Amino acid sequence: MAVADTLxxxxxxxxxxxxxxxxLVLLAYLAPAAVVLIGLLGYxxxxxxxxxxxxxxxxxxxxGAPVHWIGLDNYTALFGDPQFWSVLLQTVLFxxxxxxxxxxxxxxxxxxxxxxRPWVRTVLFIAALEAWAAPAxxxxxxxxxxxxxxxxxxxxxxxxxxxxxxDGHSWTFGKLSAFGLVAAEVVWCSFxxxxxxxxAGLRGISPxxxxxxxxxxxxxxxxxxxxxxxxxxxxxTVVTIQSIIWDMKVFGQIYIMTDGGGIAGRNLVLNVxxxxxxxxxxxxxxxxxxxxxxxxxxxxxxxVHLNITRRRGEEL
Amino acid sequence: xxxxxxxxVGLCAVLAVVACGPPRASSTGPATDESTGTVKVWLFQExxxxxxxxxxxxxxxxxxxxxxxxxxxxxxIATESRAERMTGAFNDPGNAPDVVEYGNTDMANYVAxxxxxxxxxxxxxxxxxxxxxxxxxxxxxxxxxxxxxxxYIGVRALYYRTDIFAELNLRPPQTLGELVETARQIRAAKPxxxxxxxxxxxxxxxxxxxxxxxxELATKQGDRYVSGLNTxxxxxxxxxxxxxxxxxxxxxxxxxxxxxxxxxxAFASGKAAMTxxxxxxxxxxxxxxxxxKYAVVPLPGTTPGSVAPAFAGGNNLGVLRSSKHATLxxxxxxxxxxxxxxQKMFAAMTYLPTFxxxxxxxxxxxxxxxxxxxxxxxxxxxVPLDKAWATIDAQGVLPTMVQEIAVGAKTLDQAxxxxxxxxxxxxxxx
Numbered sequence: 174m175a176v177a178d179t180l181x182x183x184x185x186x187x188x189x190x191x192x193x194x195x196x197l198v199l200l201a202y203l204a205p206a207a208v209v210l211i212g213l214l215g216y217x218x219x220x221x222x223x224x225x226x227x228x229x230x231x232x233x234x235x236x237g238a239p240v241h242w243i244g245l246d247n248y249t250a251l252f253g254d255p256q257f258w259s260v261l262l263q264t265v266l267f268x269x270x271x272x273x274x275x276x277x278x279x280x281x282x283x284x285x286x287x288x289x290r291p292w293v294r295t296v297l298f299i300a301a302l303e304a305w306a307a308p309a310x311x312x313x314x315x316x317x318x319x320x321x322x323x324x325x326x327x328x329x330x331x332x333x334x335x336x337x338x339x340d341g342h343s344w345t346f347g348k349l350s351a352f353g354l355v356a357a358e359v360v361w362c363s364f365x366x367x368x369x370x371x372x373a374g375l376r377g378i379s380p381x382x383x384x385x386x387x388x389x390x391x392x393x394x395x396x397x398x399x400x401x402x403x404x405x406x407x408x409x410t411v412v413t414i415q416s417i418i419w420d421m422k423v424f425g426q427i428y429i430m431t432d433g434g435g436i437a438g439r440n441l442v443l444n445v446x447x448x449x450x451x452x453x454x455x456x457x458x459x460x461x462x463x464x465x466x467x468x469x470x471x472x473x474x475x476x477v478h479l480n481i482t483r484r485r486g487e488e489l
Numbered sequence: 490x491x492x493x494x495x496x497x498v499g500l501c502a503v504l505a506v507v508a509c510g511p512p513r514a515s516s517t518g519p520a521t522d523e524s525t526g527t528v529k530v531w532l533f534q535e536x537x538x539x540x541x542x543x544x545x546x547x548x549x550x551x552x553x554x555x556x557x558x559x560x561x562x563x564x565x566i567a568t569e570s571r572a573e574r575m576t577g578a579f580n581d582p583g584n585a586p587d588v589v590e591y592g593n594t595d596m597a598n599y600v601a602x603x604x605x606x607x608x609x610x611x612x613x614x615x616x617x618x619x620x621x622x623x624x625x626x627x628x629x630x631x632x633x634x635x636x637x638x639x640x641y642i643g644v645r646a647l648y649y650r651t652d653i654f655a656e657l658n659l660r661p662p663q664t665l666g667e668l669v670e671t672a673r674q675i676r677a678a679k680p681x682x683x684x685x686x687x688x689x690x691x692x693x694x695x696x697x698x699x700x701x702x703x704x705e706l707a708t709k710q711g712d713r714y715v716s717g718l719n720t721x722x723x724x725x726x727x728x729x730x731x732x733x734x735x736x737x738x739x740x741x742x743x744x745x746x747x748x749x750x751x752x753x754x755a756f757a758s759g760k761a762a763m764t765x766x767x768x769x770x771x772x773x774x775x776x777x778x779x780x781x782k783y784a785v786v787p788l789p790g791t792t793p794g795s796v797a798p799a800f801a802g803g804n805n806l807g808v809l810r811s812s813k814h815a816t817l818x819x820x821x822x823x824x825x826x827x828x829x830x831x832q833k834m835f836a837a838m839t840y841l842p843t844f845x846x847x848x849x850x851x852x853x854x855x856x857x858x859x860x861x862x863x864x865x866x867x868x869x870x871x872v873p874l875d876k877a878w879a880t881i882d883a884q885g886v887l888p889t890m891v892q893e894i895a896v897g898a899k900t901l902d903q904a905x906x907x908x909x910x911x912x913x914x915x916x917x918x919x
Contacts, residue, residue, distance in 0.1 A: 237603025
């Protein structure tokens, strides 16, 4: 969809203000989409917010006990939990690393793809798309196999190269080591989207512009910084926001690869924390509060990013 | 954009205030107790389910023959997804079963959410019922009311490798202190082996050591439980257990995340010289490297000759509160959970019976069960019968504590104090 957006941008937008009747027609056309969006996104969000103000557990759901409106109690309990703040910080750092690495890898491979022969490019795309298509559960499990302390191919290769330290080395034991491994898996399964989108963006840059830059004597680096990156910015904006949202919401990879959040919960991220603290024990109200906090955080990120982009005079 | 976000968040908040709360199932119990129709039964699916199905089918045939116009429909559900299935059953009485098999640690929670029917009346007037092991019956009661018929039990004991013990000239440990020492000696002599495989997430390996030291997970004060972790006795048990997850015995890098099942698997695959495993784990061990090279003794206590109280695990048969066939349902569990079918179930699945005299009988015919029955006879204990236990379990309060000590993230005192506080705040929520 994002690819389509980027492509659609090349068609100059119509600036003529629609007349009143046009506006009604426009609304009529938008109505079905609005109904679907409100039904599929608005209603669950509304329930989430509502639940977060109640003492809402399994007893209440199954009708065994009355529901109590407890105002902000779920939130005060959450903000009063020191673990929440350390998990939040951990989540932001983890997501930041994942986003930066994903964009870098995706961008570099997009540049590479633009220079490859078509058949090599097709092979690259197919390989990358398979990583993308792999469900988080499958990908995580395969990575765990590869990095298994005793039977993993990685330790086997490293040991056979003379690095005896890796004989039986556990990659998921150390806190940073576990985070690093999960980050690598997250980057692996999310760079293809970035690569494909940015590749489409690169193809959208007219060769004439590049030729003009070359004729003006611009160096390769100068062309990149002053021409290519600015022209890629809309696509970069899309993939950055998408990546931030994805990487803040990581669940399966952490849950599977660190066995539910690591030793003594030291590899928890926000979503897994919400699951362990609330949903696993049917405290849906408390879990909803964590969900609302996540939604607000991600909305803030998106709004800030959109504003920066808009101030630059660009449209998404 | 900003304004519309603010608007929609505001709108949601307003809606939440005026609305009458999040969705919930109707809480009214059924008005009817029908004597014909279909009785739906959910039992747990076992790794080797065919013998279980055969015995259950026999009970179903007998029951249907005795009750005209009654059909019993049995479904086997996976243990791993039981939480979702049971939640679904409680929320949607229309599709819920009448009879369920459930793990006894889940009971307090099921009762609290109003899912299980009080079957005290039916069980008290059941003639066979007086032969049930009274300590096990206790684990099916909440506030003096009975919510389940104990169908079979499981207890854990100490598995050890006879070949390795003979080679190193060791004897099975007589006390927990000796257990730690023996485990250390084995790993020192055989660095490829864990002295004993136990894990950071093995609550039922930890609990016996707390109990053996004279501690409690929680004690009842008035009508509420409070955590018993932060006492000298409990702490000494926790220290003993945590000292096993150590590079010299069972390295934290491998063992900190092990559950009970994973601990037993490590032993079965020949990676460990000892483990704490249940009678229900024998088939797993027999399927692995350790087959024919192991023996079992009760887990020792702190003094020679004593036995560490084991956790009385087990499964009950219960009737759902939403059942429209409550009488038929309790009659069916009295048949399936009765003496005759417990005997058949033991023959088929080696489920340890809950009738005291049957326990003696099966030990006589099956010496391998002797250490487990001895463990039961020495006295078993149970987790706090409080619905908060499900939360304490789900949030991994005890595993986190053990892991923090084992990897040195916190001292014993710090970790126990934190777990104690967490447990108390969950228990206090009531």
